[in-house]
Amino acid sequence: MSTSTIVAGVLWLVALWRLPSIRHSHKQRSLALTLVALAAAMTFEVPQVKGTVDAAVGIDVRLPYLLKHLLGVTSAAYLLDFVIAVVRPQGLARRPRLVAAGVTLPLMLTFYAFANWMPGGPVRLGEGPGALFSILYMAVFTLYIGIAMVVATWLFLGGVRHSRTLLGKAGLGLLGLGTLLGSVYALQRIVFVTVQLSTGTDYPDLENLLSTTLKQTAILSIALGVCLPPLSVAVEYVGAWRTLRRLRPLWVQLTESAPYVVLATSVRRRRIPFRLERCVIEIEDACLALREYVSVDTYTRARKFVRQKAVDVQYADAVVEACWLRTAVQQARNRERLRGVEYPPLGVTGRDRASELSWLRAVARAYLSSPIVSEFARQEQSSISHEQGDSERISSHDN
Structure with a gap:
C-alpha cells in the first residue's frame, strides 16, 4: 500500500467523522468541507485512482492533476474560512476572499486548457507557445495556496494563546504547523519553477520528493489538529461527569434541608x-x-x-x-x-x-x-x- 493511499484513507476517515457536523454551524460546515475537499484531492494521488481516470479520458489530458489542484484550492478556501470563524468570529476580508477564490478557479481552468505540458512525472512546464499558459497556471495556483496558507498560519498560531485547554492549544498548533508546511510547499514550487525558467535546468526527482513530503506532512498535521479539539470536548465532558459524581452527595445533603x-x-x-x-x-x-x-x-x-x-x-x-x-x-x-x-x-x-x-x-x-x-x-x-x-x-x- 502506497503512502498516498494511506494519507487519503486517513483523510476520508476524518472527513466522514466530521461530516455529520456540517449542519451545526458555519464553522463546522467549513471544517467538514475542508476535509472532504482535501480527502478528494489526495484520492487523485492514489495510483489506482489516477490510472483509472487517465485510462478513461486519456493520459495526455492529465485530468487527475487538474482535479487535485482545483480541490486543493477549494480546501484552502474553506480552511481559511474555518480559521477565521474560530479566531476572528467578527470576520476578516470576506468579500476579497470570495473574489480571490472565484477568480482563481476559472483562471486555472483556462490556463490549463491552453497550456503545453511535458509528459511524465509531476506537472512540468512545457515548451512552445503554450509554455506561457503553463507558467500562468502554476503562478495562479501557487499564489493562492501560498497566500491562503500564510494567512491561516498567522491566525492559527495567533489563536493558540486564546485557547482554554491544553488539547485545544495543541490542536491549533498542529493546524498552524500544517498550514506553515503548506506555505513552504508553495514556496518550493516557486523556487523550482524560477530555477527552471532562469537556468533551463530542472530537478524533477528532488522536486517531486519535496513536494510530496511537504504536502502529505502538512495534510496529516491538519487532520490530527482537527481531531484534538473534539477530543478536548470529550475530556471536558468526562471531567464534568466525574465532578458531578463527587458533588452530587453534597447536593443531596444540603438540598434536603x-x-x-x-x-x-x-x-x-x-x-x-x-x-x-x-x-x-x-x-x-x-x-x-x-x-x-x-x-x-x-x-x-x-x-x-x-x-x-x-x-x-x-x-x-x-x-x-x-x-x-x-x-x-x-x-x-x-x-x-x-x-x-x-x-x-x-x-x-x-x-x-x-x-x-x-x-x-x-x-x-x-x-x-x-x-x-x-x-x-x-x-x-x-x-x-x-x-x-x-x-x-x-x-x-x-x-
Whole structure:
C-alpha cells in the first residue's frame, strides 16, 4: 500500500467523522468541507485512482492533476474560512476572499486548457507557445495556496494563546504547523519553477520528493489538529461527569434541608455540563440559605477546632466550611433561622470557575468523609442540646 493511499484513507476517515457536523454551524460546515475537499484531492494521488481516470479520458489530458489542484484550492478556501470563524468570529476580508477564490478557479481552468505540458512525472512546464499558459497556471495556483496558507498560519498560531485547554492549544498548533508546511510547499514550487525558467535546468526527482513530503506532512498535521479539539470536548465532558459524581452527595445533603433552592425544570441525564452547572448553583444557593441557621461564632469555633486538629493548611478552609455546613444542616431540622446576627462567610465567593469547582470538591470530600467534621457537628449539637435543656429548666423553675 502506497503512502498516498494511506494519507487519503486517513483523510476520508476524518472527513466522514466530521461530516455529520456540517449542519451545526458555519464553522463546522467549513471544517467538514475542508476535509472532504482535501480527502478528494489526495484520492487523485492514489495510483489506482489516477490510472483509472487517465485510462478513461486519456493520459495526455492529465485530468487527475487538474482535479487535485482545483480541490486543493477549494480546501484552502474553506480552511481559511474555518480559521477565521474560530479566531476572528467578527470576520476578516470576506468579500476579497470570495473574489480571490472565484477568480482563481476559472483562471486555472483556462490556463490549463491552453497550456503545453511535458509528459511524465509531476506537472512540468512545457515548451512552445503554450509554455506561457503553463507558467500562468502554476503562478495562479501557487499564489493562492501560498497566500491562503500564510494567512491561516498567522491566525492559527495567533489563536493558540486564546485557547482554554491544553488539547485545544495543541490542536491549533498542529493546524498552524500544517498550514506553515503548506506555505513552504508553495514556496518550493516557486523556487523550482524560477530555477527552471532562469537556468533551463530542472530537478524533477528532488522536486517531486519535496513536494510530496511537504504536502502529505502538512495534510496529516491538519487532520490530527482537527481531531484534538473534539477530543478536548470529550475530556471536558468526562471531567464534568466525574465532578458531578463527587458533588452530587453534597447536593443531596444540603438540598434536603433547603429544598426550595432546587429548580423545578428537569434536565436530560446526558447533558452533563449543564447538570453540573445547575448542581453548583443549587449547592451555593443552599449554602446561602443554611448559613442563616448558624452565626459567625460557629464559624470561629470551627476554625479553632480545625486548627487544634492540625489539619493540613491546604485543606483547612474547606474542612472549616464543611464543619459549619454540617452544623447548619442539623440546626435547620430543629430551630428557626437566626436573626440579627452575623453569618459565616462563604468560601466559594470570588473564585474563578476552576477554583470554584476545586473548592466545592474539597468541601464535599470533607463534609462526607472527614471524622473531624463529624466530631465538630456532634460537639455543636451536644452543646446546643445542653443549652436548650438549661433554658427549659430555668423556665420551669420560674413557673
